[in-house]
Amino acid sequence: DNVTALPLEKVTIAQSLKKAGYATGLFGKWHLGNRQEEHPSKRGFDEAIVSNGKHFKFVTDPPVDYPEGTYLADFLTDKAVDFIERHKDEPFFLYVPHFGVHSPYQAKPELVEKFKEKTPADGHGDPVYAAMLASVDESVGRITAKLDELGIAENTLVIFSSDNGGVGGYQREGVQAKDVTDNAPLRSGKGSLREGGIRVPYVFRWKGTVPAGIVSKEVIASIDLYPSLLGVAGSEKPEGYPLDGVSYAAHLKDPAKEKVERDALFWHFPGYLGAGGNTWRTRPVSVVRSGKWKLLQNLEDRSLELYDLKNDVGEKQNLSETQPEKAKELLAKLDAWRVAINAPSPTVNENRTAGEIQSGKKRKRRAGS
The missing domain is CATH 3.40.720.10 (Alkaline Phosphatase, subunit A)
Incomplete structure (x- = not known):
């Protein structure tokens, strides 16, 4: 895709x-x-x-x-x-x-x-x-x-x-x-x-x-x-x-007077980007950034990660459980944006077996297939 x-x-x-x-x-x-x-x-x-x-x-x-x-x-x-x-x-x-x-x-x-x-x-x-x-x-x-x-x-x-x-x-x-x-x-x-x-x-x-x-x-x-x-x-x-x-x-x-007018930035990556040893640089994920707040939704299990980038630029403290209302607010923005742009969701790769997916190996395809 x-x-x-x-x-x-x-x-x-x-x-x-x-x-x-x-x-x-x-x-x-x-x-x-x-x-x-x-x-x-x-x-x-x-x-x-x-x-x-x-x-x-x-x-x-x-x-x-x-x-x-x-x-x-x-x-x-x-x-x-x-x-x-x-x-x-x-x-x-x-x-x-x-x-x-x-x-x-x-x-x-x-x-x-x-x-x-x-x-x-x-x-x-x-x-x-x-x-x-x-x-x-x-x-x-x-x-x-x-x-x-x-x-x-x-x-x-x-x-x-x-x-x-x-x-x-x-x-x-x-x-x-x-x-x-x-x-x-x-x-x-x-x-x-x-x-x-x-x-x-x-x-x-x-x-x-x-x-x-x-x-x-x-x-x-x-x-x-x-x-x-x-x-x-x-x-x-x-x-x-x-x-x-x-x-x-x-x-x-005029940086002192003029601001950049925006509510949020969005990222959407509904796939995998691999590395060695069946590890991944990224898995399917969507992200929204609004002000100092950044929310990631992991698309495999829909789990959330919330970070205060002003105080935690290293993304060490996941605040999704201690700040549930902020996480809910940002998720609503993310959901609305994905609907508005018709963002694709991850789909199963039918050309690979479960064992190949687990091992990270590619199956060879015959010419013409």
Whole structure:
């Protein structure tokens, strides 16, 4: 039942900004469809080079030549900087979804050697992973430096974020997966709906417009990016096209006065995400976050977990029994949302026997079946 491509009738942020007069470019990971009609160049991006899977000797779509030994993060940054230089005198939207720090864990040898000399600390002790992070950091620095050099930093909003938490925190959960890093004090990591899996950095830079050095306590999510960028660009959303998120454009400009108007955020994962030894990074679960409160409903047995994230960001104290009214209130919000969007429920996989499900083994299927 898993959908692996963005349906062609969906209107992307690139299509909306292109319609508003922006030059649009994407260099990096796509993961929204591999057919030619699903390529980002057909989904609103004037220029698009897709690459993921390897950090050295990588393949690009469309094919692009590059010198032997080139590191993917550097290649993508070269293309991004070139795009900025060519479009500096017009509105542009540049999306650089790095494949770093995704596996396979490969980094530039000179950076690996640099981090080998450092003492591990706080669960961070992998020099290759650190070197990959350093390459992404260099990329961000090169892009922001180019904006400064061209004198357009005060007219350009830069956003840095991630799609999920780090690959770590599993061992504490009894999950048999390698802890490449650690998300402490957050619980668990990538693939989980615990805070270690879904709480990510969101950094904004817009010289002269977004106040520097401010930490916002407002709760936002990546679904808010679309309406927020439309708000920054002064563009309307596609007619008759619902957007899931809310705009935080006004909050960016005046965080002390403008709040992000939302009642709750929701997650729904009606499946399993595996690890080793028949353990799971996540089982079927639905989540609602409202203010400081977070409720998880485990869909296998309908049990509830309630956490006060303001005082317990590590999700250690389940308050569902001591705060039953709050749990009931949040469950009602979650139920209403699932009904409104027709959220799918977990279904039995009829292609596997009970023994295979228990052992986590896949049954081989004959060709044509």
